[in-house]
Amino acid sequence: MKIIVGTRGSNLALTQTNMVIDIIKKAHPNVECEVKIIKTKGDIIKDLPIDKIGGKEIFTKEIERELLDGTIDMAVHSMKDMPGELPKGLKLSFTPEREDYRDVLVLRKGINSIDDIPLGGKIGTGSKRRKYQILKCRPDLEIVGIRGNIETRIKKIEEENLDGVILAAAGINRLGLNLGERVVHLDKDIVLPSPTQGILAIEIRENDNRLDNILKSISHTKTEIQGKVERAFLKGVGGSCHIPVGAYCEVVGDKIYLEGLLGTMDGEVLIRRYIEGNLDSLEDIGYVLAKDMVKEMNKA
Ligand SMILES: NCc1[nH]cc(CCC(=O)O)c1CC(=O)O
Known part of the structure; x- marks a missing residue:
């Protein structure tokens, strides 16, 4: 069997795709995989903030078109770049273990902690979620909008004289x-x-049971649960790039703990709430927390 795997061409996208192919091949040595690089709108328009180009679909639409057309069989994405709703005819299959879910500050040489950043220091990020949360902790910082792949953003520390990104x-x-x-x-x-930071999304055609079965062997249960709950939260808030949205789900035994973050476009309101649930109500938990928080925001 041969699988044609679609991916964006960034270093991270290719690395993630090859990781998934390696895991598949370990479990299924007879499966052959071919990588097809697909440029998305988000890759072509490099100099605008993401929320000026469109929603999350700017990194996925062209790839999903090829899945539906059958020119590729499977796509590997970062799950956090996926819109809440998928096009009709496609679904997410199983997923391998989550990487570290946290955000990090990459600092200029000589600065070793967040408290070390000089008063009024400059931090680069294009994300409202990151911007308003870091400002809660250090209101004096100046947030500079940056874009580009990971390597580009790290280089901007020197190029744009930032204290960190x-x-x-x-x-x-x-x-x-x-x-x-x-x-x-x-x-x-x-x-x-x-929501779903550090999780990979493997997207396939809804009726492709054969590929779904192959991918079952790479599945990581706790990650699947976290992905379902955090994506339900994203769907519930109508997740866009225009407002700050965050979520993290912890799984302990058969209990799940979900924290959510939601704010206004200008960061004036930023709320963080928490809900507990069981393994039998995964999507419900995400959805309920999201709807409660949206209601609270609309009252504020
Ligand atoms: N928005 C771009 C993007 N999409 C996925 C990752 C990192 C990998 C992941 O979170 O799974 C990144 C880079 C970043 O946010 O620093």
Whole structure:
């Protein structure tokens, strides 16, 4: 059997795709995989903030078109870049273990912690979720909008004379970047991550049972649960790139604990709420917390 795997062309996207192919091949040595790089709108328009180009679909639409057309069989994405709703005819299949879910500060050489950043220091991020949360902890900082792939954003520390940038730990770890002391992990109590940060999404055609069965062997149960709950939260808030949205789900035995973050476009309101549930109500938990928080925001 041969699987044609679609992916964006960034270093991170290719690394993630090859990781998934390696896991598949270990479990199914007879399966042959071919990688097809697909450019998305988000890759082509490089100089605009994401929320000026469109929603999350700017990184997925062209790839999903090829899945539906049958020119590829499977796509590997970062789950956090996926819109809440998938096009008709496609679904997410099983997923391997989550990487570190946290955000990190990559700091300029010589700065070793968030408290070390000079008063009024400059931090780069294009994410409202990251911006308003870091400002809660250090209101004096100046947040500079930046875009580009991970390597580009790290280079901007020198190029744009920043004190640091905020990135996902998962991207840095998967790329194997060795930034040593320059990386400070941000506890989720300070910066709640994006829903499903660090989780991979493997998208296939809804009726492709054969591929679904192959992917079952790479499944990581706790990650599947976290992905379902956090994506339900994203769907519940109508997740866009225009407002700050965060979520993290912890699984302990048959209990799940979900924290959510939601704010207004201008960051004036930023609320963080919590819900507990059981394994038999995964999507409900995410949805209920999201709807309660949206209601509360509309009253504020
Ligand atoms: N928005 C881009 C993006 N999409 C996925 C990751 C990292 C990997 C992941 O979170 O799974 C990143 C980089 C970042 O946010 O720093």
